[in-house]
Amino acid sequence: MSTIHALHAAADDIAALRPGYADQDTPLVRNCWYVAGRSGEIGRELMQRRILGVDVALYRTLAGAPVAVRNRCPHRSFPLAKGKLEGDILVCGYHGMQFDTSGRCAKMPSMPISPSNANVRSFPLVERYPLVWIWMGEPDLADEALVPDTSWLSDPAHQSVTGAFFMRSDYVAMHENLLDQTHFPFLHPGTVGTPEYARSKLDVREEGEQIVIDRALRNSPPPGIYGVPAGIMHKRVDRLSEARFISPAMHVAFAQILDPAPDGDAPGRYRFNITHLITPETNHTIHYWWFNTRDFKLDDAEADRHLQTASEQAYLEDVDALEWISDVVRKDAEPQFDLNFAPDKPGLLMRRNLYRMAAREADVAAR
Known part of the structure; x- marks a missing residue:
């Protein structure tokens, strides 16, 4: 596997990286529940x-x-x-x-x-509607309690739009993309990205092998993907988000838009759960399902249409970007060690944890 070198980092203690970070060639983690469909x-x-x-x-x-x-x-x-x-x-x-x-x-x-x-x-297999999960690793380790929670996808108090892509990229890069919120204003300027969001402070923490990002942006215009269906594009709101690398198979983001002065009987809080489900086909191709779930306007067809269109646009932009990157990495004959900076810490922690998971499986197999 290639070595990731950190050539620049700030005070986040990521300046001295060594081999031990997963990349596109790291063996896939098998002892995990993945979505079969x-x-x-x-x-x-x-x-x-x-x-x-x-x-x-x-x-x-x-x-x-x-x-x-x-x-x-x-x-x-x-x-x-x-x-x-x-x-x-x-x-x-x-x-x-x-x-x-x-x-x-x-x-x-x-x-x-x-x-x-x-x-x-x-x-x-375990079916937790609307998903069927599969365990490709050691059968004796297939604990149903380890199936990730996606209860909001079947909760009648929520409404979801959904889609899927087949991607010519790797699951390491996909998880890193989902943990990298600094690209939002540049790759997704018409949907989830605002310049203020990229500059807002993020807090990163680990909970076991999960990586969690907390971010708060106060008194700012909402992004179109959330503001349009909520009908609050004319307002300044508080935007709170928690993004989680749950497992090699799943990333989820919980977003809240808080309106400090709601109009009439409009709610003061809008909740969105964004679920990303990633199943490697191979080291270099993945099956990818997404869900964008809200807790308001459950029967509003126009809200469905907007969220479906905006989500598809944003996630297709990610698919295109990751496939372009994968093509360059595979075909460019001159090696390059990508730079890492302080905002890259969440992705680097994820790569480290994926590497450790793969290494544990290799150690067991070698005994």
Whole structure:
């Protein structure tokens, strides 16, 4: 892996960085719950998705339970998602081998007795609507209590808009982008970015392996993405935010807009939860789902349209930027060690923690 050098830093104690920071070549963290897909994506029609470099076949049983198995028949590597379902049995389309939901071979048509060693790996799944989570690591470590909280996505007191992108970038760069709020006014000037926000003070802290950023901007115009649906673009408000690197699979931001002088019966507080879900396909490609959730104007179609359009614009700007960066890093023949500055501390802490997670897994595998 490449070494990250800090060539400039202020008083945040990040001046003397050494190897030990994740980059695009660091082994992917496997002992983690990742999103396999939205609940509505997985049904009785077989689908396939590559997750952490492994081809996975996904479907639902007749009772509606989601199932995930390796998308590769143990006989001749035929992709099982190209087969068919007979009840809850997955039938390979090449030689008709049949597998139950645990991946055990239930029948080999060309043999009188099913071979006991002809099984496919199954993966633990947990459905927390509207998401299905998958565990690609050691099955014995798949603790459902570790599935990240996204309860606001199914809470009737909230309304969400959502979208998805497939990205030719890496999950390290994506998490760093989400923790880097200084790019907002320049990459997202029409949506989330304001010059005042980039200059506002941020506080960074660690809670276990989570990285948390707290930011407060007082008496300032709201960004369009929040101000337009709230109907407060003509006001000066307080903007409070908490951004969290939750896990290798998830980043979430909790934003509040406080109006000190609300008009009529308008609320004085507007809450937005922005959920970013990141599942590596490989070290250099990712599946990315996003949700922008609000706690006001729940039945307002115009608010939905604005948040959908503005969110798609902002996140597509991130996708484009990260894919351009990835292309330069992969193709430029002259090496470069990127500079780091004091505002980069949250991303560097995340890179360090991702590296430690990957290193722990490598240590265990080597024993």
